[in-house]
Amino acid sequence: MKCRTCLASLSLALSFMVSLLVAATPVTAQLQTEPGAGVIQETVDVEVVNIDVHVTDRRGAPVAGLELSNFQVFENGERVEPVNFYEVVREDPDANAPIWLVLYFDQHNLLSANRDRALAELEVDLPTVLEDRRVRIMVAAHDQEPRVVQNFTRDWGAIRGALNGLRGQQTVGDQRDGLRQSAQLSVTDIFHRMRSRDRLDRQNAGLAIDALLGEMRTYAREVYNDSEASFEALGNFVRTLAWLEGRKALVFVSDGVAERPLGTLMEHVQDLLTGGASDAGALVERAGGGQAGGTPGTGGVFDRDASMEVGRLQQEVEQFHVTGTVQAIVAEANTYGVTLFAAKPPPGDAATSARRSRGRGALMEVSDRREALHNLAEGTGGFGRTGGGSLTGVLAQAVGGMQSYYSLGLSSANKVEGEFTSIEVRVRGVRGASADYRRSYVKKGVRSRISERALAAAYVGESDNPHRMEVNVDAIMPVEGEDLYDVQMWIEFPISSVELVEIEGVHRSATRLVAAAMDDDDELTAAQHLEVPLEVPVEALADALESHYRAGLRIRLPGGRHRIALGLWDQAARSGSVLTDALTVGG
Structure with a gap:
């Protein structure tokens, strides 16, 4: 859009x-x-921002019957008093506000084999979810641009037809996976070669380090461009839900998007070059015998230079972090009342084989692709299912949080247009209770x-x-x-x-x-x-x-x-x- x-x-x-x-x-x-x-x-000028809080006990069951006195609310760290409070329970006959549920398939970052597996597992929940007559379901996909595959409906045949229409289609993720793996392989190959040697002379070590850091810079730029495109599409789609009144949930189905390119690899490289890890080994042979590049402070010259070079790279790649973009999506989703849920399909044989190249074994993950999924979900009051297990039950759990909750109304009269506000809610008097809620919003007039x-x-x-x-x-x-x-x-x-x-x-x-x-x-x-x-x-x-x-x-x-x-x-x-x-x- x-x-x-x-x-x-x-x-x-x-x-x-x-x-x-x-x-x-x-x-x-x-x-x-x-x-x-x-x-x-x-x-x-006076507007009330409703913070919906889903409270569960240690077993994950909803906690009912709480009073306003059970809640403490903080805006930007300062205690505030809600201007209104009420509880909504699933059985409440007056709780007739619609529940809008979007199944959003991030095919820009999703292998088709994993997508098809997710379709089969999520579909199991749909008949149960549709038993609540308030629920309306949309199916959407992001290829090069986000698109609506099936608009909001309760028609099970139309929903199943939309899901079946996605099955078997090639994804942008399939096309880009080879390129991403090639770039990742260039980085990890050099890394593994450097780790496999007991000693390198100064000249060869310098060339290897230069090659590694150069590949890391190239990889960070490519991943950044990919992540920005994915998050821009998601943010635009979230805005399209602004017109809806009622509870809104978006299940983000993805193999993951890197929020901080090289975040995982950078620590390994630092340890490798400076000897900070027990298995890093020595990299550079000293001219006078012995090894430089062991534990920092041993007197080696090259380990100190390498450490400085990695420090410069760390500062450089920070510009490729999309943490600010993720935080902006969270704030906008919260402003529009959209709860995000992250679902990462479990990899199967096809996905595993796709991550192997030219017989060199499984690639090292150089970026955490799950971090952003968790931040999107937790920041909006949702949850992430990204541990590799089955996605069956995700939709039922997501809708369950929409059916039973407490609403805390906060006045935004003293806020200016566009102002960002962080939220913290504490639940008192319930041992072991946890609360899901949106953690920020942006004032909109x-x-x-x-x-x-x-x-x-x-x-x-x-x-x-x-x-x-x-x-x-x-x-x-x-x-x-x-x-x-x-x-x-x-x-x-x-x-x-x-x-x-x-x-x-x-x-x-x-x-x-x-x-x-x-x-x-x-x-x-x-x-x-x-x-x-x-x-x-x-x-x-x-x-x-x-x-x-x-x-x-x-x-x-x-x-x-x-x-x-x-x-x-x-x-x-x-x-x-x-x-x-x-x-x-x-x-």
């Missing part, structure tokens, strides 16, 4: 015309740049949230429209001298679908409309906003509630096919809608 800057030639140029379709008594609809006197401005909902809806092509918005295209007019068109449309919704607040004899809404568009190349326009200037005198309220609010919208778009997304946010009721519609502009 890409978002281009709103340039003059290709911008989403909007103009709004508003009217009220009222049968009798007139109602004012004056556009205001500032809220009128007495309008409830506080509700625009109303404007940002509704924009992201509209952009995400445009990307996914889904509607969630409790306000019963309708859109009608009135005219499409070419712009003279340009391949652009002005599209005139009307949006309307029942006035009774938004909350009106009476202040000094006038009922006013705190409602905002937003519009965005996406073309066939997945290019998204910048979202455009309109404050709905709806004011109803008290004597006209009865008629107004039987009427519709109507806003004229003019969008300037290039020729071609587009998906239009319209969003509505009712701040007083803290509820929203998104509506998508296809539109072809020009010939």
Whole structure:
């Protein structure tokens, strides 16, 4: 998913015309740049961030019946008091919020044999998971770009068909595995050759070390580019879930992504060159006899130089760490209420044989490919199943955490747009209890949230429209001298679908409309906003509630096919809608 800057030639140029379709008594609809006197401005700024906490005992069973006094909450290390608290249990008849479950197959870093094994094991859980009628399942895959294989559904046949459609397909991971293994082999071959010799003369040792460090630099760059592409795709996909209301879980199925390239190998190299490990051996023969490169401090000159060189390399490869990107995904997922679960398929014979090359045996792992999986899951309140065991039971366990939890509401009124906040929750009074919860969030204001909902809806092509918005295209007019068109449309919704607040004899809404568009190349326009200037005198309220609010919208778009997304946010009721519609502009 890409978002281009709103340039003059290709911008989403909007103009709004508003009217009220009222049968009798007139109602004012004056556009205001500032809220009128007495309008409830506080509700625009005061937002509550809900931290959902899943508490389990030593056996992993959910712990029910806790009170607010059992919890301590800290923001950035400072104790805070929740502004609201409630418990949701699986059997609660009022717990009807949907549970959105995404099966995301990271085929950029997943061997097809491992993917097929994961499909078979995860599929075992699905009938049980679907017994909860709140659950909706999506199947998605990341090849070069993330794609939706099956949109959210409860249809078991459609879900199984999507999973079967993935089986047997070659993955990008298959194609890249040979290249990655070749680069890894270049590093480990030199490493193993150096370890296998009792002594090296200074010249040969210097050449070997230079070759090793050079290969390590090349490998770090390649792994970094691969990891950044994978995490960018995941982050973009997480944002597409912003439009959903309810509990959201994404199961990230992957063979792993390196967060810190060379993280594992660097320690071995340091020990090898300086003699810090018992099996490192001596590398360099001293000119005067004996060996240099043994335990640091033995007086050898080359071991000191080698250590300095490795230190410089460590500093250099830090720029290839994607820890910051992982932390940003965690914060955004937490902001959008998406819990991530990591599932690494157990390797089989095909995967094992793929990791052997030219008879030289299994390759040394030079990077920890599971670290990022655990950080993504634990940072968002999920868990990682990455130890090589079966994935059967992962989905049932993930959904179980969505069914029983405690919600702690925290005020973000004193936070500024974009501010990062770390969270810590402690459970008291329950021996051996553990808690899963999102550990950070980024403050998003109303404007940002509704924009992201509209952009995400445009990307996914889904509607969630409790306000019963309708859109009608009135005219499409070419712009003279340009391949652009002005599209005139009307949006309307029942006035009774938004909350009106009476202040000094006038009922006013705190409602905002937003519009965005996406073309066939997945290019998204910048979202455009309109404050709905709806004011109803008290004597006209009865008629107004039987009427519709109507806003004229003019969008300037290039020729071609587009998906239009319209969003509505009712701040007083803290509820929203998104509506998508296809539109072809020009010939």
